[in-house]
Amino acid sequence: MKALFALLKDYWGILRRPSVYFSLGFLTLGGFIAGIIFWGGFNTALELTNTEKFCTSCHEMRDNVFVELQETIHYTNRSGVRASCPDCHVPHEWTHKIARKMQASKEVWGKLFGTIDTRDKFLSLRRELAEHEWARLKANDSRECRNCHNFEFMDFTRQSKRAAAMHSTSLAKGEATCIDCHKGIAHKLPDMSGVKGW
């Protein structure tokens, strides 16, 4: 412990001392460029983990949830727009994204220890996993839905009567958010006994 403190003290001394050999210009410019490289590299690496390809590189995702997504309208449709995994499951805004990415370290843990590495394990955990996502979307007012589906841009006259009735009342008043009614639109549902509205 004493040796560690001595080491830290040494480094603190180096940091405190003014540079002897490098000019101020080199240090500021160098720091600026290094900053760009680190920052860019960090974000590039982060975005690499934000792709459908990355998500489906694990069999847990590819063989369970990804298969189910493929038959839904969010995967294939007449206009060729696709919501891939991170569009719904990772916030787009940077601060929220970093927060979610830090939470995802639990998912890395799950992967390492095989929490859902068989179909049976996945099915028995499915309700819990789904509830996490419902809770997340309920808490942030379905922010990830609203990245594409903006309430302000909805044309009620082009919606079916039922949809317009619901959207112009409950959703407009903020009593309900997307996930309250639209559960299981992209994946199969777990046992829904006891879920409100089911």
Added chain:
Amino acid sequence: MTFRIPPLFLLAVMGTFLGAAIAAGVDYPLDAPGPDGRRPGGTLTQNAPAPPLADDENKDLKRERNYPDQPPTIPHSIRGYQIDKNGNKCLSCHSRANSPRSQATMISITHYMDRDGQALAAVSPRRYFCNQCHVPQKDVLPLVGNSFETIDKILQDDANNAKKP
């Protein structure tokens, strides 16, 4: 000396003659014309291009039932609705408890009865799978004609044709 014909040889000869007789004897075209409604023109062996998929009719307007106990057809699209042991999307609007909130038609009380007419707390398992009886309709013309008349039409015609006293 007896001359024996092997039975197998005999069978083969008979088979050949029989086959030839059938091939020559058919008086109907083997390549029959296809039924007109589903595939206009062409014959049964021709591959016609598939007709375009039609959309579900999604007008939310209740349709008339042809007879009183006809299961009503679904007047909206049900794409992606999950109905399995985990959940029933239809019941999230049409069940007894949920219909006031959604203002959807409540499923009939018979769906809450067992086969002996005893009331149950939840939907009877034998009535659980909605689209065994209730189906959405496509926005297309019927493939084949139909001369079905409802009982109301028949009664009305009867009344119209009755001689005035």
